[in-house]
Amino acid sequence: MNPIFQARDLSVTFRVGTGSRRKLLSAVNRVTFDVERGECLAIVGESGCGKTTLGRTLIGLYEPGEGELLFDGRSTANLDAADRQMVRRRVQMVFQDPHASLNPRMKVGEIIAEPLRLHGIGTRDERQRRVADLLEHVGLPAEAAQRFPHAFSGGQRQRIGIARALALSPDVIVADEPVSALDVSVQAQVVNLLKELRARLGLTLIFIAHDLAVVRYVATRIAVMYLGRIVEIGRTEDVFGNPQHPYTQALLSAVPFPDPDAEEARQRIILKGDIPNPIDPPPGCRFASRCRYAFDECQRADPAMTRLPDHQQVACHLVAAPLAGQGVP
Numbered sequence: 648m649n650p651i652f653q654a655r656d657l658s659v660t661f662r663v664g665t666g667s668r669r670k671l672l673s674a675v676n677r678v679t680f681d682v683e684r685g686e687c688l689a690i691v692g693e694s695g696c697g698k699t700t701l702g703r704t705l706i707g708l709y710e711p712g713e714g715e716l717l718f719d720g721r722s723t724a725n726l727d728a729a730d731r732q733m734v735r736r737r738v739q740m741v742f743q744d745p746h747a748s749l750n751p752r753m754k755v756g757e758i759i760a761e762p763l764r765l766h767g768i769g770t771r772d773e774r775q776r777r778v779a780d781l782l783e784h785v786g787l788p789a790e791a792a793q794r795f796p797h798a799f800s801g802g803q804r805q806r807i808g809i810a811r812a813l814a815l816s817p818d819v820i821v822a823d824e825p826v827s828a829l830d831v832s833v834q835a836q837v838v839n840l841l842k843e844l845r846a847r848l849g850l851t852l853i854f855i856a857h858d859l860a861v862v863r864y865v866a867t868r869i870a871v872m873y874l875g876r877i878v879e880i881g882r883t884e885d886v887f888g889n890p891q892h893p894y895t896q897a898l899l900s901a902v903p904f905p906d907p908d909a910e911e912a913r914q915r916i917i918l919k920g921d922i923p924n925p926i927d928p929p930p931g932c933r934f935a936s937r938c939r940y941a942f943d944e945c946q947r948a949d950p951a952m953t954r955l956p957d958h959q960q961v962a963c964h965l966v967a968a969p970l971a972g973q974g975v976p
């Protein structure tokens with residue numbers, strides 16, 4: 648294996664408040680994972696779990712506070728300006744809101760060509776030809792280049808955002824909730840486009856989402872985040888078929904089944920209790936205040952990641968050392 652990203656005990660911290668009220672908010676806390684070339688790794692969790700911060704750290708918008716992030720085998724902390732520029736070319740982002748992320752005063756052709764222009768790539772004619780190719784890649788006509796973003800639907804605007812992300816022929820696309828702002832009827836089309844582009848262009852896709860039904864369809868592996876930590880990571884079929892962490896089980900219990908009989912029998916796990924404050928997280932398991940299996944050890948000790956035989960990894964005391972009668976069902 649030759650991962651494109653390797654995160655080792657990676658933390659991202661923000662200062663919040665002013666003066667004597669200044670505190671540290673730990674948005675991502677000691678996460679360790681690899682992103683393999685060509686895979687689609689989904690990062691899932693509720694709002695505020697740190698998934699967007701993690702995605703933005705991968706594309707270089709945030710600096711890791713502690714730990715290490717390697718891109719293509721090299722630590723991103725030691726890159727000079729030229730190498731940072733190279734990483735910025737090779738890792739591109741698709742944003743959540745296609746309305747806000749496209750400049751309404753620029754024509755679509757200028758929007759898509761902008762990354763090429765900023766990196767000084769190609770002549771004006773070459774960039775125009777590239778724009779036409781990119782529009783074709785994302786299923787839009789070449790004439791779209793002459794129009795402004797407002798002339799397009801939400802789904803079409805997201806296609807334009809994807810074309811812009813592809814302009815520099817990146818190795819990795821980080822897609823942050825790329826379909827959550829779209830009508831349900833067009834979500835599948837955009838997800839299908841990302842899947843197809845990943846296969847056709849050999850892209851690595853990091854898909855940040857809260858909608859697990861979408862994730863199941865697109866991801867090859869899933870990392871589940873809770874309060875800045877990855878609590879479970881594994882192949883999609885393993886995480887969906889045999890979720891080990893109580894938080895993953897609760898998230899998956901909210902996903903409807905297409906089969907009416909299975910849907911009728913679905914038992915929803917309702918999470919009670921409050922999410923702890925990320926400025927002052929509890930000393931033990933961060934999920935303990937909402938976990939139906941929590942026991943004394945969970946309040947005291949932070950569970951380490953345990954690797955299961957099929958490579959699924961879980962941070963839960965019950966998985967590390969199942970107690971009689973307390974195994975995660």
Ligand code: SF4
Pocket residue numbers: 892893894932933934935936938939940941942945950962963964965
């Ligand atoms: Fe629940 Fe304890 Fe496992 Fe945390 S470590 S998920 S509180 S059982």
